[in-house]
Amino acid sequence: xxxxxxxxxxxxxxxxxxxxxxxxxxxxxxxxxxxxxxxxxxxxxxxxxxxxxxxxxxxxxxxxxxxxxxxxxxxxxxxxxxxxxxxxxxxxxxxxxxxxxxxxxxxxxx
Numbered sequence: 001x002x003x004x005x006x007x008x009x010x011x012x013x014x015x016x017x018x019x020x021x022x023x024x025x026x027x028x029x030x031x032x033x034x035x036x037x038x039x040x041x042x043x044x045x046x047x048x049x050x051x052x053x054x055x056x057x058x059x060x061x062x063x064x065x066x067x068x069x070x071x072x073x074x075x076x077x078x079x080x081x082x083x084x085x086x087x088x089x090x091x092x093x094x095x096x097x098x099x100x101x102x103x104x105x106x107x108x109x110x
Contacts, residue, residue, distance in 0.1 A: 026054035031097055033086050038093045039108065042068035053106060071109040
């Protein structure tokens with residue numbers, strides 16, 4: 001009887017853990033890109049952009065226009081970022097976005 005209750009509790013916890021991401025709200029952040037950058041196949045001019053992060057999907061908007069869509073993931077760092085920043089690779093591709101006061105960074109897939 002005790003094993004059956006334990007099994008039911010474990011199944012309930014697993015179902016809740018799987019359902020939590022469904023209720024998570026998308027994250028919206030505004031970043032300043034200092035120079036032209038590339039996300040996926042889209043080139044972005046220097047300026048202010050809004051990132052809508054919904055799970056692994058990242059949508060980059062300027063005003064009401066969608067400029068690019070990319071895949072990304074959150075990664076933890078040892079220290080909090082002192083300010084918002086966008087890390088660009090040698091070709092101008094956006095590698096990661098760091099947010100002020102947060103240890104996690106958004107790493108974009110190439």
